Amino acid sequence: MNQFIAKKIQESIAVKNAIAQDEQLLNNIQHTAAAITSSLQAGHKILFCGNGGSAADAQHLAAEFSGRFYKDRLPLYAEALHCNTSYMTAVGNDYGYDQVYSRILRGIGQAGDVLVAISTSGNSGNILEAIKTAKEKGMIVVGMTGHSGGKMKDLCDYLLNMPSDDTPRIQESHITVGHIICEIVENNLFGA
Numbered sequence: 001m002n003q004f005i006a007k008k009i010q011e012s013i014a015v016k017n018a019i020a021q022d023e024q025l026l027n028n029i030q031h032t033a034a035a036i037t038s039s040l041q042a043g044h045k046i047l048f049c050g051n052g053g054s055a056a057d058a059q060h061l062a063a064e065f066s067g068r069f070y071k072d073r074l075p076l077y078a079e080a081l082h083c084n085t086s087y088m089t090a091v092g093n094d095y096g097y098d099q100v101y102s103r104i105l106r107g108i109g110q111a112g113d114v115l116v117a118i119s120t121s122g123n124s125g126n127i128l129e130a131i132k133t134a135k136e137k138g139m140i141v142v143g144m145t146g147h148s149g150g151k152m153k154d155l156c157d158y159l160l161n162m163p164s165d166d167t168p169r170i171q172e173s174h175i176t177v178g179h180i181i182c183e184i185v186e187n188n189l190f191g192a
């Protein structure tokens with residue numbers, strides 16, 4: 001059993017090592033942090049969405065911005081879109097689950113806001129609909145996906161496609177990269 005556990009840990013490390021050696025992906029992470037910084041500086045907001053574990057990741061990362069990360073500093077405007085269960089159950093029930101994120105974006109999304117769309121497959125219907133609406137609104141779209149990017153591949157302004165096809169390993173890297181982006185943005189806005 002310990003061998004199995006050690007193998008899983010090595011697999012998680014291998015994905016992170018591959019990110020650290022991928023100059024293009026590192027550049028995309030850097031550019032994403034710059035875009036989020038500029039959006040917040042201009043008074044816009046950062047909205048996150050995902051399903052299952054990626055909803056948890058969306059909520060986790062939004063809270064780093066809106067609550068605090070390393071620094072005791074002003075709060076930043078960031079939200080995860082799934083947190084109102086009355087909204088999610090009503091819109092899922094009345095309009096269909098594919099509409100749950102696009103509908104709220106139609107209400108609150110504004111040009112210049114950033115949507116961080118998290119999907120390991122890149123193929124979840126509600127995430128694809130959210131991206132479509134965000135683009136119609138003039139929002140900036142950051143996609144966090146697995147290696148192929150799925151259908152999200154050509155729809156995002158910034159694609160952070162983790163070099164793995166294994167859902168949990170992709171999610172672990174999304175959180176690592178998300179934390180790094182939070183740290184860069186916090187340093188940009190409040191000093192290193």
Ligand SMILES: O=C(CO)[C@@H](O)[C@H](O)[C@H](O)[C@H](O)COP(=O)(O)O
Nearest residue numbers: 051052053054119120121124167168
């Ligand atoms: O956390 C996990 C697996 O680690 C699951 O809850 C997973 O997030 C769900 O199956 C999602 O529905 C997968 O959707 P996606 O990442 O392909 O968009």
Ligand SMILES: [Zn+2]
Nearest residue numbers: 052053168171
């Ligand atoms: Zn999971």
